[in-house]
Amino acid sequence: MSAAQPTVPPATKPMAPAVGPGGQLPVLSPDVSFIEIEALRSQQFLPAAKEALSALVKEQAEGTLIRPLFNWAGRNSLFPLHWGLACCAIEFAAAFGARWDAERFGVVPRSSPRQCDLMIVNGTVTWKVAHKLVTLYEQMPEPKWVIAMGNCATGGGPFRTAYSVVPGVDKLVPVDVYIAGCPPRPEAMLDGILRLEELIRERGA
Amino acid sequence: MDADEVRAKLTGAGAPGILSVDPFPGVAARVRFSPDSAAPLFPIVRDALGFPHLSTVGGIDWVERYEVFYLLWSDTAKTYLLLSADLDAKAPHIETASSTWPSANWHEREAWELVGIGFDHHPDLRHLLMPDGYDFHPLQRAFKLHEPEELEVKVRHV
Incomplete structure (x- = not known):
């Protein structure tokens, strides 16, 4: 007899159970694949996403959807202008490094003011650079916010009475948060x- | 190179308007000269004494007079030389050194805007560190620092 042998499908590894006994996530063994870990994570993420979506549906029913949606999206993706004026720019740069990693808040510095909605004035503002700062601010699209970082940008700092220093960047552009x-x-x-994100949440864009 | 050698070389080259040549700490000599003879003196110092490099130009407000000084470096003698001239307190001005040493251009712009010393025949005498339209010379003794509240804020929009 030469009957064809039935084709045996290749052995597949069964998926790990998504939720272990007792509703707890199972302890993952080292051979669990990356895709399986992502599947477990999405199981944790889905309830939160459902809750957020139902809130949006409720706002849509009330006719107030669009503005909160923009506020929510805007405050979670603040793009600051990538520039530095003085030594505060070193701390600004460090905040985007590996140790503090500001990108986890959706904050990504952009090199063009056309792509920014946040200006972090990180350093001493001199009269020489004042009108360039105002030009950059005017080039940013609405809605836009300004953070005065450090004592110099807040009120002139140690150079408050100097002949060449602007005593506070709020003399030039409206400031939302002082650090x-x-x-x-x-x-x-x-x-x-x-805190600026809280401000946008309360005040709106 | 010391003060006697500098004096001998200047005399040998026929340098005009030399008032005194004295020893001075850190430099070969301090040469004080009359500001009227600046234009013929600068090429003699550069070529006959061998100081082709101008390090800095500065000005000082001594209330009763102004002083302008030039710090020069010689690559062959490995030493500095200080030139200085006293200027009138009413309208301090002197011939530019930028035709002899091109590096004097920006130094003289700085000395003009901060101390208020005019440099005649300067090719481009405009503001360097302060914005255009800044009407003060803040390193003059008569300049008063003010509180920011007194400051009238003017921003030049582009």
Whole structure:
């Protein structure tokens, strides 16, 4: 007899159970694949996403959807202008490094003011650079916000009475959040950004 | 190179308007000269004494007079030389050195805008560190620092 042998499908590894006994996530063994880990994560993410979506549906029913949607999207993706004026720019740069990693808040520095909605004035503003700062601010599209980082940008700092220094950047552009420090640590800058997010949540864009 | 050698070389080259040649700490000599003879003196110092490099130009407000000084470096003698001239307190001005040493251009712009010393025949005497339209010379003794509240804020929009 030469009957054809039935084709045996290749052995596949069964998927790990998504939720273990007792509703707890199972302890993953080292051979669990990356895709399986992502599947488990999405199981955690889905309830939160459902909750957020139902809130949006509720706002749509009330006719107030679009503005909160833009606020939510805008405050979670603040793009600051990538520039530096003085030593605060070193702390600004450190906040985007590996240790503080400001990108986890959606904060990504952009090199063009056309792509930015946040200006972090990180350093001493002199009269020579004042009109260039105003030009950059005017080139940013609405809605836009300004953070005065450090004592110099807040009120002139130690150079308050100097002949060449603007005593506070709020003489030039409207400032939303002031961060004290000389210079402020990266934690303080991140705290300022989170407070700006709270401000946008309360006040709207 | 010391003060006697500098004096001998200047005399040998027929340098005009030399008032005194004295020893001075850190440099070969301090040469004080009359500001009227600046234009013929600068090429003699560069060529006959051998100081082709101008390090800095500065100005000082001594209230009763102004002083302008030039710090020169010689690559062959490995030493500095200080030139200085006293200027009138009413309208301090002197001939530019930028036709002899091109590096004097920006130094003289700085000395003009901060101390208020005029440099005649300067090719491009405009503001360097302060914005255009800044009407003060802040390193003059008569300049008063002000509180920011007194400051009238003017921003030039582009």
